Amino acid sequence: MFDVQKVRAQFPILSQTVNGKPLVYFDNGATTQKPEVVIDAIAQYYTEFNANIHRGVHTLSQLATDAYEQARNTIQNHLNAKYNHEIIFTSGTTAGINLVANGFAKFVKEGDEVMVSALEHHSNIVPWQFLCEKTGAKLVVIPMNEQGELRMDKFEKLLSSKTKIVAVNHISNALGTINPIKQIIDKAHKVGAAVLIDGAQATPHLRPDVQELDCDFYVFSGHKVCGPTGVGILYGKENWLNALPPYQGGGEMIKEVTFEKTTYAELPHKFEAGTPNIEAGIVLGTAIDYLNGIGFDNIAKYEQELLDYATRKLLEIDGLKIYGTSENKASVISFNIEGIHPYDIGTIIDKLGVAVRTGHHCAQPIMQYFDIPGTIRASFAFYNTREEIDIFVEAVKKAQMMLT
Incomplete structure (x- = not known):
């Protein structure tokens, strides 16, 4: 009960x-409020094993690394991702969308089309406008009706071989509409388009299964699921994440650096340059466990x-x-x-x-x-x-x- x-x-x-x-x-x-278990987990990190991760051989660093990677596993299981390296820690939904939109410049050219919907948050509009301005692609919009629903008949007519990616929210932040994303994903895939789902508003209310949905990317923010601010998740299919270029350069995302050439680390570290928001990543795992407990x-x-x-x-x-x-x-x-x-x-x-x-x-x-x-x-x-x-x-x- x-x-x-x-x-x-x-x-x-x-x-x-x-x-x-x-x-x-x-x-x-x-943003959601935070339960005591999340607040306690933040304090526990800073009082018991605060250290940088992945680089240290000392005990605190190993404890912090283990906790961070366990959080990655928790989120992998929560989303039912196939591999844990398909889970990329970001600073939030906006960062995840920008990462994908920036990388898609590699796959989009003049005359191609990028599709969003009339129901999108600005963070799922503006990065795609940047992409179109950079590449000469055209931004195409799925219209809505008076009930705040997407016009799926129009969506099907707008899809074509020119469509390279479709980016839509799972749930509208402004109206609460739950979009038929499985239908959108299936139809987009038939024309060869990738699909990114903005799950910022959905993840507090439901548990997405990314393999069942068959989406190529799914993004959400920690602070909307009773977790800390400044952390989020980008799920991406392994083949897409391998194909996308790194979004930022720096420590952690490299395999070898010389002044002549740099080679990149394997997933997920390829997209996690610099010291991450360690505490928030760990505690996001705590928040997800808490919600699944309810x-x-x-x-x-x-x-x-x-x-x-x-x-x-x-x-x-x-x-x-x-x-x-x-x-x-x-x-x-x-x-x-x-x-x-x-x-x-x-x-x-x-x-x-x-x-x-x-x-x-x-x-x-x-x-x-x-x-x-x-x-x-x-x-x-x-x-x-x-x-x-x-x-x-x-x-x-x-x-x-x-x-x-």
């Missing part, structure tokens, strides 16, 4: 007050209940419109109230202890599609409650009353 109160007790920050009110934290799409089936079921309840309660408010109404969506609600700027509501409800995100959510093309300046986004996690939703809804009603 999933016991939310037992879970909440494991998150120290949830017991604090904000502006004299109990904290209601509904900004999980931006169980992603339990998380998905409970968060769906929160989403259904919050949607029902919010729609009782006059003038409120929800953006992103796909039947297949994660626990994210983006909405506006007629005649009121989203920033004003966000500011007022913060005074009542409620934390939400307002603005364009680094997804300006979505806001342009709906012709709005932004939305109020409430994003729920497995440690939130119905009681918090009630507080949130009352806070929104109060803000509406004050602003009209």
Whole structure:
């Protein structure tokens, strides 16, 4: 049985007050809070075996190296990757996308096409624009509909032998839409295109199986799965990672250096130049173990209940419109109230202890599609409650009353 109160007790920050009110934290799409086991693991690293990894023969270095590589194995098992060297530590989702986009300059030429979707975060748009500017390739966009869903009929028509890579998110950060990525991957592969999946918003809610999906790349960030900031994962199929050139040069990513020529290390070190964020990498493994201990089936079921309840309660408010109404969506609600700027509501409800995100959510093309300046986004996690939703809804009603 999933016991939310037992879970909440494991998150120290949830017991604090904000502006004299109990904290209601509904900004999980931006970053999740951290359980005690993660916080303790950070302290344990720095108090027991802080040392640089892979290079030292001394005991602390070996302990740190073993813990770091065990975290890599943990994430390999979590994603069901075939090999542990297909797991590359990065600084986050953005870094993983940039690594792939930069390397794809080797495979893309003028006249080729790079495809993204209308639902993307800026971090899955701008790196591909860089690639197109560098190579002369064309950026092609899969359109969306009024429900915030991708137009799959249009996607199929846009695919061609010119398509070299398709980059789409698993779940939209702005609308919560869960995209049909398996279908996208299969159809892209039929025309010979590679596929990168931005899993930043998906990994807190579900457990992706990269072999079943057959994606070529999958990226996510540690801080959105109850782990530290400054660490993320790029999964890549072995053949693609071997084919891509290194993204950065420096220590660790080399086999031999002379002034005449440098040869590169084998995977995964080829893409992990310099001293990594060791503590964060190790603790990301701790966070993944923690979430698997709760169980992603339990998380998905409970968060769906929160989403259904919050949607029902919010729609009782006059003038409120929800953006992103796909039947297949994660626990994210983006909405506006007629005649009121989203920033004003966000500011007022913060005074009542409620934390939400307002603005364009680094997804300006979505806001342009709906012709709005932004939305109020409430994003729920497995440690939130119905009681918090009630507080949130009352806070929104109060803000509406004050602003009209």
